[in-house]
Amino acid sequence: MPPVRTQGGKKKPPPEGFEDIEDTLLEFQTRMRDAEKAPHEGKKKYETTWPIFQIVHQRSRYIYDLYYTKEAISKPLYDYLLKNKYADAMLIAKWKKTGYEKLCCVRCIQTQETNFRSTCICRVPKKQLKESEEIECVNCGCRGCSSGD
Amino acid sequence: MASLPERPPVGLPPLPPGWTEHKAPTGHMYYYNAEIKKSTYVRPIAEPQSFPEPVAPPTPPPPPSYGTAAPNANFDLFNPFAAKPAAPDYNAHPELLNAQAHYEGPSRGHSGRGGFDARGERRPFQNRRRDPQDRPKHRHDIPDCTPWVLVQTKLKRRFVWNKDTNESFWKFPAHVMKGVVEFDRQQREKRERRERGETSDDEAAAAMAEMEAELADEEAQAQAQVVEVDGDVGMENDEEYEEVEVTDDEGQPEEHPSKRQRTEEPQDAPDDQGMELGEDDIAWQLAAMEGEYDEDEEEGLPLTEEDCKALFKELMDDLRLSPFTPWDKILEDDRLYEDDRYKALTNMKARKECFSEWARERVQILKELKANQQKLDPRIPYLSFLHGLATPKLYWPEFKRKYKKEPEMKDMKLPDKDKERLYRDHVKRLGMKSSELRSDLSALLKSQPLASLNRSTTLGTLPPSVLVDLRFISLPASTRDSIIEDFVSRLPPAPEGTGPSAEEEAETRKNRAERERRERALADRERKVHEDKRRQERDLAYGKGRLREEEMEIERAMKVGKDGLRGQLSGYDGGE
Numbered sequence: 001m002p003p004v005r006t007q008g009g010k011k012k013p014p015p016e017g018f019e020d021i022e023d024t025l026l027e028f029q030t031r032m033r034d035a036e037k038a039p040h041e042g043k044k045k046y047e048t049t050w051p052i053f054q055i056v057h058q059r060s061r062y063i064y065d066l067y068y069t070k071e072a073i074s075k076p077l078y079d080y081l082l083k084n085k086y087a088d089a090m091l092i093a094k095w096k097k098t099g100y101e102k103l104c105c106v107r108c109i110q111t112q113e114t115n116f117r118s119t120c121i122c123r124v125p126k127k128q129l130k131e132s133e134e135i136e137c138v139n140c141g142c143r144g145c146s147s148g149d
Numbered sequence: 150m151a152s153l154p155e156r157p158p159v160g161l162p163p164l165p166p167g168w169t170e171h172k173a174p175t176g177h178m179y180y181y182n183a184e185i186k187k188s189t190y191v192r193p194i195a196e197p198q199s200f201p202e203p204v205a206p207p208t209p210p211p212p213p214s215y216g217t218a219a220p221n222a223n224f225d226l227f228n229p230f231a232a233k234p235a236a237p238d239y240n241a242h243p244e245l246l247n248a249q250a251h252y253e254g255p256s257r258g259h260s261g262r263g264g265f266d267a268r269g270e271r272r273p274f275q276n277r278r279r280d281p282q283d284r285p286k287h288r289h290d291i292p293d294c295t296p297w298v299l300v301q302t303k304l305k306r307r308f309v310w311n312k313d314t315n316e317s318f319w320k321f322p323a324h325v326m327k328g329v330v331e332f333d334r335q336q337r338e339k340r341e342r343r344e345r346g347e348t349s350d351d352e353a354a355a356a357m358a359e360m361e362a363e364l365a366d367e368e369a370q371a372q373a374q375v376v377e378v379d380g381d382v383g384m385e386n387d388e389e390y391e392e393v394e395v396t397d398d399e400g401q402p403e404e405h406p407s408k409r410q411r412t413e414e415p416q417d418a419p420d421d422q423g424m425e426l427g428e429d430d431i432a433w434q435l436a437a438m439e440g441e442y443d444e445d446e447e448e449g450l451p452l453t454e455e456d457c458k459a460l461f462k463e464l465m466d467d468l469r470l471s472p473f474t475p476w477d478k479i480l481e482d483d484r485l486y487e488d489d490r491y492k493a494l495t496n497m498k499a500r501k502e503c504f505s506e507w508a509r510e511r512v513q514i515l516k517e518l519k520a521n522q523q524k525l526d527p528r529i530p531y532l533s534f535l536h537g538l539a540t541p542k543l544y545w546p547e548f549k550r551k552y553k554k555e556p557e558m559k560d561m562k563l564p565d566k567d568k569e570r571l572y573r574d575h576v577k578r579l580g581m582k583s584s585e586l587r588s589d590l591s592a593l594l595k596s597q598p599l600a601s602l603n604r605s606t607t608l609g610t611l612p613p614s615v616l617v618d619l620r621f622i623s624l625p626a627s628t629r630d631s632i633i634e635d636f637v638s639r640l641p642p643a644p645e646g647t648g649p650s651a652e653e654e655a656e657t658r659k660n661r662a663e664r665e666r667r668e669r670a671l672a673d674r675e676r677k678v679h680e681d682k683r684r685q686e687r688d689l690a691y692g693k694g695r696l697r698e699e700e701m702e703i704e705r706a707m708k709v710g711k712d713g714l715r716g717q718l719s720g721y722d723g724g725e
Binding site: 011012013014020021024027058062065066069070071072 | 471472473474475477478505508509512513561562
């Protein structure tokens with residue numbers, strides 16, 4: 001039987017600059033925990049996961065902004081955050097593409113999951129929707145994430 | 150309306166012959182004598198009063214020293230606005246002119262500022278008192294007309310004032326007119342130049358300050374003097390430079406037709422100037438006038454877009470916000486909204502952009518600071534922790550387990566191996582003789598360069614090279630500190646250092662001046678917005694008052710008494 005190796009003394013500290021954003025990340029963590037524990041009574045089945053998606057989106061956007069627009073965090077720290085699942089790497093990968101700058105969640109662009117091989121309703125620009133039509137998509141409760149809006 | 154006499158109770162003595170009772174638009178009763186063309190709020194009893202009280206302008210209560218005076222009497226005489234509403238009266242009641250002139254003298258007792266609202270006639274309804282009082286605001290010297298000075302009031306109207314004779318006119322006398330035209334031209338040129346951005350702000354600010362100081366001075370002087378205000382000196386009829394309110398009914402006979410007036414009010418009661426002109430006319434004229442002056446009006450300090458952004462960024466700086474906070478979180482802070490600088494930028498999108506720009510800059514600054522700052526060696530807190538708690542009685546695993554909750558033990562920057570090694574070494578040293586430890590410590594201190602360890606060093610500012618050494622923590626604190634102090638006091642002072650350079654100081658001073666200018670500009674803009682808002686409110690109130698009046702009128706017309714239409718018919722017959 002191989003010796004049990006614990007992470008004990010070998011744990012590496014997070015890269016430089018992590019302490020700057022630690023508070024905000026902790027806050028996101030608490031919010032996520034609250035959202036996970038929130039009661040589902042009175043909600044539709046598909047509504048229960050909306051807050052989770054929203055928090056994931058916000059946290060990813062926060063880290064994306066810090067790294068790409070504000071240039072406030074270093075590359076090692078950004079990689080560390082992605083590796084530790086603080087941000088959704090797949091989502092951020094989409095945000096870098098033209099037309100997907102505001103994408104709410106990756107599920108909303110999955111054409112495989114819909115009947116007519118189409119994207120989610122939230123991807124439709126407001127202009128092409130009917131006047132004063134309020135939509136909330138089933139996947140994540142997004143009210144519209146088209147780049148033109 | 151405390152200053153107005155109350156409505157007479159029901160059982161009052163009958164009016165003397167010639168007097169008739171009327172209701173003012175404000176709801177107060179007043180009395181009018183068609184023969185002597187006088188009106189009063191005070192119910193005349195047997196003998197009509199020698200001093201009639203004009204009805205229209207309900208004014209603040211007259212000063213107590215001023216027993217018999219009519220409400221008009223507390224007009225401020227320096228301020229031509231005060232006398233202006235009365236000016237049309239002069240035409241209407243020439244016989245009143247003397248009377249007014251008569252009591253203008255003593256009324257100097259009243260303060261220079263207060264006075265009468267120039268727009269009294271514009272608002273023949275109840276809430277006119279809420280409106281701001283007009284007062285002189287800016288003074289400009291008219292070129293080539295030395296004693297004459299052009300004064301602009303708070304409500305942006307202008308009059309000329311002779312400094313020597315203390316006369317002031319709404320209408321500019323002919324020779325002054327030329328000067329004013331010249332002055333306006335200069336102003337226009339100046340503004341154009343400023344728009345091209347040639348004039349420095351400092352210059353304008355200085356001029357403004359000077360002007361205000363002068364104005365205050367003059368006001369003080371004027372309070373001590375008797376001023377005559379006269380509206381009837383020969384004037385040119387130049388449309389642009391004319392005070393609309395005054396000229397409109399000038400020279401017109403008082404009886405010029407006004408249907409509405411006749412139905413409900415005596416046609417030439419002194420308060421009727423506003424009615425005669427037609428409130429709409431006046432409102433329109435005033436609006437036109439304001440518009441005209443607005444064009445003339447110098448914009449305050451210019452507030453450019455960059456200034457707005459800078460203001461917003463300063464707000465962020467002042468609130469000590471972290472650039473790493475998300476925008477949503479920033480918006481939860483109430484302090485943000487309390488500050489005026491928040492409103493420097495007008496929409497949320499601009500604010501967000503400005504914030505991310507600021508955050509970006511700020512992060513760069515912080516990065517530089519951090520780079521310049523010496524990194525705190527993680528061994529320093531750990532060693533001071535060991536100094537307090539390490540004991541030869543505990544092996545490393547025991548010690549580790551006992552204190553695993555302490556932040557120094559949890560600190561991941563210092564690897565566990567280093568922690569263990571330091572602990573073991575330290576515990577080994579604790580068993581050594583105290584004399585050895587002392588000599589070790591003094592050897593450590595002696596090895597420090599003079600730049601880092603000198604006479605000005607205190608126990609709190611020891612160099613890190615000393616702090617990370619095991620020899621430093623081997624002795625108990627009391628003996629160690631005395632040894633170090635002793636050693637430091639025998640050291641020579643530090644070699645010459647360099648203070649902050651003059652360039653840096655100049656830079657900070659410049660930044661501060663720039664910031665002050667921006668804040669002033671913002672305050673200016675705020676003030677202007679306030680003024681606009683107030684004006685709008687006033688117009689609204691005015692409109693409401695009119696509406697109410699009209700409603701009342703309709704109500705009166707609709708009212709059918711006990712005897713049906715006969716009452717109105719009889720009135721109609723009587724009219725015929």
